[in-house]
Amino acid sequence: MTAVYYILAAFFEIAGCYAFWMWLRLEKSPLWIGPGVVSLILFALLLTRIDANFAGRAYAAYGGVYVAASIAWIYFVEGARPDRWDFLGAAIMLVGAGVVLFGPRGAP
Numbered sequence: 001m002t003a004v005y006y007i008l009a010a011f012f013e014i015a016g017c018y019a020f021w022m023w024l025r026l027e028k029s030p031l032w033i034g035p036g037v038v039s040l041i042l043f044a045l046l047l048t049r050i051d052a053n054f055a056g057r058a059y060a061a062y063g064g065v066y067v068a069a070s071i072a073w074i075y076f077v078e079g080a081r082p083d084r085w086d087f088l089g090a091a092i093m094l095v096g097a098g099v100v101l102f103g104p105r106g107a108p
Contacts, residue, residue, distance in 0.1 A: 001051070002050055002051050005050055006065040010070075011069065012043035013039075013043035014070060015035075015036075015039045016035075016036045016037070016038075018073070019033070019035050019036030019039060020032065047059070058101075060097075060100045061097040061100040062097070063093065063096075064090075064093035064094045064098070067090050071086045
């Protein structure tokens with residue numbers, strides 16, 4: 001279930017930020033603010049559902065998911081083709097997220 005929460009959280013965070021991008025950078029209607037705020041609230045609520053002992057660890061691992069989801073957003077929403085460096089960076093971030101979230105805990 002952790003992966004589902006991370007993926008949904010990433011979608012809502014990116015969508016919320018993109019709504020503000022549409023308004024401020026692409027000069028769209030200020031009506032974009034409402035869905036943006038709702039989306040960011042959903043993001044925050046979903047991220048609290050992550051099964052981790054510490055919030056910081058959940059957030060650190062989320063960083064990798066966020067980067068990978070952002071690359072997917074570039075393709076599916078913005079219509080741009082990610083390059084090999086985008087994919088390599090996302091893969092590295094996901095490996096790092098896995099280490100943070102699932103690495104063995106104990107003495108250093």
